[in-house]
Amino acid sequence: MRKDDYSQEDIILEFSLTIQDHSSEDDEDEIERYAKAKLVISNEESVLQWWKKWSINYPTLDVLAGSLL
Template identity: 90%
Template structure:
């Protein structure tokens, strides 16, 4: 059973657990020996990747040969276009350990 998170996610936000669960359920529905072969074939393939072709165009072309990997690639979110989120997180972490918060014990800092 999944626990409810205290922070409410927006409609288009997905946690890693949600993505992995969706992928596993998709794979279980379509499971066969071909699924394992799909991943093995991709790993062994000597694919020619052109810089003129976008990732989406590539997966559209490869989806016929690698349906399992196509399902995974389609369910994963893209890379964020900015570093604002990561900068905000590191900034918040830095504020936890500032001098003005000297009263925080090691156990409390570890919990944070």
């Protein structure tokens, strides 16, 4: 197929599938890192405070935790 034969919808669909594939791999890596980490929540901080502190390391899990807490 030539470049002119692709519709805008074809291009958007291909891009969407590519993003989903990469995002899924990143999410798995994040979950594995979280599961393997030796993380501690002190008695002096709430779970929400802990997630605020660690959200940069676990952004996907932070969104999930935020929706559940």
